[in-house]
Amino acid sequence: MAHVGIIGAGTMGCGIAQCLAASGRQVVVVDPEASALASGPDRLRQGVRAARLLGRGAGAVPEEILSRVRWRERIDDLDGAGFVIECAPERSAVKGQVFRALDAHCPPETVLASCTSAIPIGWLAAHTGRPERVLGLHFMNPAPLTAAVEVVRAAGTGDDALRLARELLDDIGKRGIVVGDGPGFVSNRLLMMLVNEAAAMLGAGTADAATVDRIFQDCFGHPMGPLRTADLIGLDIVRDTLLVLVEHTGDGRFTPCEPLTRLVEEGRLGRKSGSGFHEYRTAVRQR
Template identity: 60%
Template sequence: MSEIVGVVGAGTMGLGIAQCLADGGYDVVVVDPAAGSAAGVAGALARLRTGLRQARLLAPHRVREPVDRVIGRISWTDRVAGLDRAGYVIECAPERIPLKERIFGELDAVCPPRAVLASITSAIPIDLLAANTRRPDRVIGTHFMNPAPLKDTVEVVRAPRTSAETLQRTLDLLAAIGKTGIVVADGPGFVINRVLMLTVNEAAEVVGQGTADAATVDRVFQDCLGHAMGPLRTADLIGLDTVVDTLLVLLECTGDPRFRPGRTLLELVRAGRCGSKTGSGFHQYPRPAAIS
């Protein structure tokens, strides 16, 4: 691949997307404040190497090249200015509106005019982010699922000003890394999280009120509706802190009180029980993953 792709953020999702891109043959530049130190880069590389090995064990049909060759396609920088040659950039910062708005303004200032600026936001309207740039036609949403290396489908969000060319470039990039994009229109939460976050919030309250424990709630969804995991294991995988952040964005953007995080979710997050990445959430996890 000749195009350089930038990834802003080296949390779990950012590294997962960088892994997908490099595995698909792209040269990737990851922006991470920790990249200013050798220890920071070493830590990210170790997590990336672990992710690649796990993906090869869990999904051997996706294996393309040796791990070291894939890692060799990824470079690191601690500044957004390091994306001055990127043709496509995927922003993977935490779900905070002011933070993402600032990043999009910075990206617009340093990236080439033709570069597409994409966001993995799970709830923030894409047109709100595009308003911080001089290229709203080149701004789009790419809502990857977690874990990105193991999920084949991406919710692609076309804002009112997103051009047909930007949409096609996005779908082509996803296809090149073995993923399918499902295109939806812009709006708070898009499709998945407009529905899922309400479900998680209510499922948490069912647990909090003693109607059923977390395992039973998930089993009802799995056995009665055919869900792969159930809403509470899904929430644990996403990260309960991220779920709360997403609900707060939806509350702000819609004004709908149904999106106000319930007591049960808030208590778990305050206790540091944020899901699989911390070792416990609604369920217990014997081997915690690294915290993003």
């Protein structure tokens, strides 16, 4: 069985690597940043421990999971990968460059998937000579604890690539929900607008963060309101996703509002920093 490649040793990359390794897959995680690679194994170990505490993967042996993941700096270490999932920072230029490099180093049959939050898959596929092997696999955070993945099929995505992606998700116990291509797909085209509007309400004094979230929890049955959801995602990621949506839609309504921008500038990024729209006792270390 060919190994699966992951681009990016951050929180999402490590989370997806954990899902794959727990299912028995061999994984190679590539990141050019030495600090990210150095902290990756510890981040993965923490994820495995957290999953076991929550009753997920109780039958898996932690050391076996960790042993299936290798950490590398160079993208050409993926030349034997049958499937690659890109989790690079949410910047169009960065991801475009990654896809050009993957196309140059991976065999023609390798499926190239992006975990982008909002960049159109067709735009990424245009940076390769294999658009029929490119699709989106939008995992939600935290990847090991969520049941479904938004599968994005671009106009050029072939049937075989889609089949292989669904088989991979089945193997790791995830349900794939297929959607068409477009900025933000379904999830973030809707969610990011909601989060931005909710944050703008704070600035307008309409309600505080707890009240906004309570409306969605008690009136609509959401497990978390939009602002706690944003804190879980990371407010820097929310801001970056909104900027990508402005870039690829031209719609100014996605421009990050002032309260959200201010929190990011202050380093209040949500759960991972200990505070965001809400306060948290313990910061979760993330890249």
